[in-house]
Amino acid sequence: MTEQNHLLEEVLQEDKSLTDKQRQILIAATEMFAEKGFAATSTNEIAKKAGVAEGTIFRHYKTKKELLLSIVTPMMVKMLGPIIIKDMNKVLDKEYEHFEDFLRAMIKNRKEFLEKNLKVVQIFLQEIPFHQELREQFIEHVGKKVLNRFVQIIEHYQQKGQIVNIPATTIIRLTASTIMGHFATKYVIGAKWNDDEEINQMITFLMKGLAPEE
Amino acid sequence: MTEQNHLLEEVLQEDKSLTDKQRQILIAATEMFAEKGFAATSTNEIAKKAGVAEGTIFRHYKTKKELLLSIVTPMMVKMLGPIIIKDMNKVLDKEYEHFEDFLRAMIKNRKEFLEKNLKVVQIFLQEIPFHQELREQFIEHVGKKVLNRFVQIIEHYQQKGQIVNIPATTIIRLTASTIMGHFATKYVIGAKWNDDEEINQMITFLMKGLAPEE
Amino acid sequence: MTEQNHLLEEVLQEDKSLTDKQRQILIAATEMFAEKGFAATSTNEIAKKAGVAEGTIFRHYKTKKELLLSIVTPMMVKMLGPIIIKDMNKVLDKEYEHFEDFLRAMIKNRKEFLEKNLKVVQIFLQEIPFHQELREQFIEHVGKKVLNRFVQIIEHYQQKGQIVNIPATTIIRLTASTIMGHFATKYVIGAKWNDDEEINQMITFLMKGLAPEE
Amino acid sequence: MTEQNHLLEEVLQEDKSLTDKQRQILIAATEMFAEKGFAATSTNEIAKKAGVAEGTIFRHYKTKKELLLSIVTPMMVKMLGPIIIKDMNKVLDKEYEHFEDFLRAMIKNRKEFLEKNLKVVQIFLQEIPFHQELREQFIEHVGKKVLNRFVQIIEHYQQKGQIVNIPATTIIRLTASTIMGHFATKYVIGAKWNDDEEINQMITFLMKGLAPEE
DNA sequence: GATGAATGAGTATTCATTCAT
DNA sequence: TATGAATGAATACTCATTCAT
DSSP states (O other), X not given: OOOTTHHHHHHHHHOTTOOHHHHHHHHHHHHHHHXXXXXXXXXXXXXXHHTSOHHHHHHHOXXXXXXXXXXXXXXXXXXXXXXXXXXXXXHHHHHOSSHHHHHHHHHHHHHHHHHHSHHHHHHHHHHTTTOHHHHHHIIIIIIIHHHHHHHHHHHHHHHTTOSOOSOHHHHHHHHHHHHHHHHHHHHTSOOOXXXXXXXXXXXXXXXXXXXXXX | OOOTTHHHHHHHHHOTTSOHHHHHHHHHHXXXXXXXXXXXXXXXXXXXXXXXXXXXXXXXXXXXXXXXXXXXXXXXXXXXXXXXXXXXXXXXXXXXXXXXXXHHHHHHHHHHHHHHSHHHHHHHHHHTTTOHHHHHHIIIIIIHHXXXXXXXXXXXXXXXXXXXXXXXXXXXXXXXXXXXXXXXXXXXXXXXXXXXXXXXXXXXXXXXXXXXXX | OOOTTHXXXXXXXXXXXXXXXXXXXXXXXXXXXXXXOSTTOOHHHHHXXXXXXXXXXXXXXXXXXXXXXXXXXXXXXHHHHHHHSSOHHHXXXXXXXXXXXXXXHHHHHHHHHHHHSHHHHHHHHHHTTTOHHHHHHIIXXXXXXXXXXXXXXXXXXXXXXXXXXXOHHHHHHHHHHHHHHHXXXXXXXXXXXXXXXXXXXXXXXXHHHTOOOO | OOOSOXXXXXXXXXXXXSOHHHHHHHHHHHHHHHHHOTTTOOHHHHHHHHTSOHHHHHHHOSSHHHHHHHXXXXXXXXXXXXXXXXXXXXXXXXXOSSHHHHHHHHHHHHHHHHHHSHHHHHHHHHHTTTOHHHHHHIIIIIIIHHXXXXXXXXXXXXXXXXXXXXXXXXXHHHHHHHHHHHHIIIIISOOOOOHHHHHHHHHHHHHHHTOOOO
């Protein structure tokens, strides 16, 4: 089985400032938020599951919502690390000469990320409609930075004549939809399939769909 | 402005057994569930917004959850009406000789449905992770019937050599992801764009991506 | 099986002013009050069990409490009928020359009454601690009249030298306790026994216990 | 005035694990349950009378019913302590050579118990028709153990030829009815009388009534 | 006479949060 | 730092009662 709460492990190992109790609280809250949703999970339940007094939760997190954010925010930061940390323009030329290679690497990378953060991503997706903070954080951290970076990348491959010449944002949307649809089918619907083959078909579909006009 | 609660209008016009108060309750609840989510909406708020005593809600709906289901269930039933009502195999040959025409009709139809039921669909998507009843209803009503129908349709066009010969479910997933990604971008992110042009690009993308191998 | 709601039958047959619905309400209410208690029975439940609209109950009985009283009061009136209706002093001399005969007749009579009114008596006993009206009614109707009558009777037999010369009220209390203990054991605890034999033992016990000093 | 809530005093003094607030809750609840009955007493009233927030009640007692049981159960346990704690067979021979002495001791002991637990006993008697748990508890704790013990005792005196040779359970019923009738008259009806004299008359009545046949 | 929709006060219970220890 | 008792506002839901039809 893949580890679905890798992020929490990292958090508890890396962040030496956290108490043991705090770690237990984060683990318990993640589990319950993912399962029942934020609004339907009581701090009492979290405390019990974490083996901690209810007061202890509020010693570390002023409000229940702060606890939610402290789970979701680091995930969002880590999510874009691999994308913006290094200057991708240079790397790209060398690492991925063809758009298809880039696509394949991207999918592999996101797949690993998802598998390691399944529950937190689930919480994020479930709660984003109800919390403006989450939406703002997402737009601030991910939206602008990542979208800009991707536009650059897409235009890079367009200039090399590898993909069709329509607006970069449209290409990103089409690609992202396809990839996210793949993961959604896999995790939400819980489908069992031959993953490698499905990914190959997806890439073939994307490469054909985005092929430049002759 | 497009009417976002068309379903409710229909319900209140068609179903003569409903009280005026009941209609007000359904409208108020839909608005609030969409905005704040089911768990975070109190029956007290709904009553106030509907201009009704709190007890009146429970005279008509035994529990808060029953109220939720009474909003979402009819939407799900209507959702598939146009798809399964007529024998599509026969109709197809005549109505849509090309897969592209079918695609275009499908997108137009779903677009109209979405625009008329935006809020209820939003509630459905937001709440489905938290309510097993919703998942079961969806699988029961939509999942089996609709998926089977679509498989037939896809295989029909595959036999005519119009689309690539990979598993029908994979084609459905790729197509559905692309279309849902389009709507998601449009409604959730609230993007403003030239809709017709975007749809054309999406169809071009799909037709190229699903074109048969030469 | 003995009819446990004979009183209700009488009420519905004798009192021609009652509607059918009213009869159904009285029967349903009696059943539920006996089973769950007055406070824990809702008018909604009564209406459902009676197959009547909730409003109908309040058309006939202004309040729930009035419904309770309309069940219990007639029972109380009937309870003492046989005792005070006729001039017992005269009758006694002729009918029951010996205290033992009087006792035996009394027990038989009360036994029949109880068997015919089991549920209503049960309601009365269960509710008397909580309703001053019931206590007042009981003291007014039963307490004074009946107690006085019994004192006369006891003193009558004391003068005849058949029973011990202690205060009549004490004798009444001892006798009543014994008889009520018998019925309580029988009905509340639900004991199965040879009734005639038990009654004989009880009478022997009472006659010995109340025998005059030598 | 006699102390009517001695049990509560004991509970609050012996059980060091109880909070002050908890004690106040128990006292207030006992008072109100006795006066108005369990079903007709609201937790809001109890909280106000106890000078406590309503939530505090539910921190200590999961449900209102649990609060009721926590008041009544210890009373039931204490009720039989003096009867089953020691091996009565041995004690009897020495302590009470005559049945009359045993009776007198018994009545004195029960009288003291009642005076110390008047309200809780009242609650118990009022609520027992409505709560199966109470009936089960009573049968479990009191019914079996105590009845068996009493049968032994009665048979002991029968063998000594001091009381009549009818079934022990009948004797117990007759005796218990008489004693309970005495207390009922005293406390429920609230009679004022010369207690010692009444008790003497009761004992005389019982001894005569249960005297062996010649 | 009978209905049943509507009410609003009331119900037991849960909640996130505080604070003295 | 951690506790858990205490809070009081809020929760979903029930109630006896009213009233227009």
